[in-house]
Amino acid sequence: MATGRTHRPATRSRGIPEATVARLPLYLRALTALSERSVPTVSSEELAAAAGVNSAKLRKDFSYLGSYGTRGVGYDVEYLVYQISRELGLTQDWPVVIVGIGNLGAALAGYGGFASRGFRVAALIDADPAMTGKPVAGIPVQHSDDLEKIIEEDGVSIGVIATPAGVAQQVCDRLVAAGVTSILNFAPTVLSVPDGVDVRKVDLSIELQILAFHEQRKAGEESNAEADAAVDAETATAVAPPAPRGATGGSRKGPDGDVPAVMPA
Amino acid sequence: MATGRTHRPATRSRGIPEATVARLPLYLRALTALSERSVPTVSSEELAAAAGVNSAKLRKDFSYLGSYGTRGVGYDVEYLVYQISRELGLTQDWPVVIVGIGNLGAALAGYGGFASRGFRVAALIDADPAMTGKPVAGIPVQHSDDLEKIIEEDGVSIGVIATPAGVAQQVCDRLVAAGVTSILNFAPTVLSVPDGVDVRKVDLSIELQILAFHEQRKAGEESNAEADAAVDAETATAVAPPAPRGATGGSRKGPDGDVPAVMPA
């Protein structure tokens, strides 16, 4: 059969690459700071430096939004702030529910960055009856029995999951069934959702593990040539006698192996 | 996903593409769950489903680590758990400091996922004298005056920043100067660091804005064209006129209460 074009289903609707979308909030933040300092215009070079990206990339990103710059001058800060805000949908109010008001959920509830960009905490939801009615960050916690009602009444389309991982999928299912179509997941689980629902995850554990990988590589690079691991001032704190990082065969044990006595992270 | 990167183009990391590294923790989590259920082996298809990725991608990822599978059978769960752990550097102990023990920092300090994979909270650091000595999650908070000493004594190479955005860069500078070479940043700021230091960021606000973008697109898919144009015209007249220089400092008005001229989100 014609191996060809029957690929991408949708989501690729014309315009604005995903990578660009992910950078727009970054530009917006830098532009907002400039706006507060009453800076009228900014060049791609300056703004790119502030946002920590390549200036050509920034210009190309903006070109997807239209031609909002003036050659020889740069971009009008105020105008660009508005255009990006509009493109991101921040000119409207987004009610958000947070489910799971534990340590993390409570911190999120009180987070200023939530309210600052058109996101409004519409409700805090927890399954613990002892929490019900208790105000967290000035907002009374509601019981999860009322989840569907809350979402429907407030027209919530964005949900934040901060429950334990074990119940995240069922919480997710209820949110989706109730009409939520965007989910930000803090629980360390892979959520499965129907088409048309977006899920983004924030996973502390994964970030740390990625850092550890590079950290290990840095440490191993100094004592690279041979095994002169004597100089590891930093990593010398390692307590375990890790498998000598030799060739692949150096596994300390076979299939029986040591599971590093851990829980699902 | 939340990925901040200050990237080195130099891909001499002995293979293993960055995208693969980012997925290894995901595989590891799924494998650990299988291990706890005493599942001996798993096929790429099953594991890929559990991790939410394409099976061919998973096999290719594993191929960078070596040939740990058995054709016709699959992968040995225990063995793979060990190999990935070793590759990620999780077979050794990583002391971590958390700087900024506010709402978020406290939640992080008590987070189980920290300790579960070889990461150990070596110290909690805060600039508020009132916090000093106060135990958070069982760990006494230390004053930031002692930051350098703590890092040096414990051989800390990974730091977590959970301070307000305004001080994040200077905290970062101190951490780096003291010897930290990997930073996980929760503050909504672009951190600049010297070569050799890795920074990853977790940015709630950005994630929400990305969700809002897609959410808006979903909503606007039914009735888009004209509303868009109308808003555009209205805006052009409201904002576009040559910027009154000093005047913009106070309030700007847009169609609806508009872009909050608030703190960096």
Add this chain to the structure above:
DNA sequence: ATGTCTTTGTGAACGCGTGCACAAAGATGG
């Protein structure tokens, strides 16, 4: 052993994202 069946490991094609380099556009000054 030999055949069959399952699943790995990877070659190859393709699409996306990135960054260079430069022409065009417009501002600014004479």
Add this chain to the structure above:
DNA sequence: CCATCTTTGTGCACGCGTTCACAAAGACAT
């Protein structure tokens, strides 16, 4: 009005990441 200078917008090439598709490898039964 013309010359010069600044900065945008983008064509283009390149490399990374993803996915398909399939031969080879090995398990297992006979």
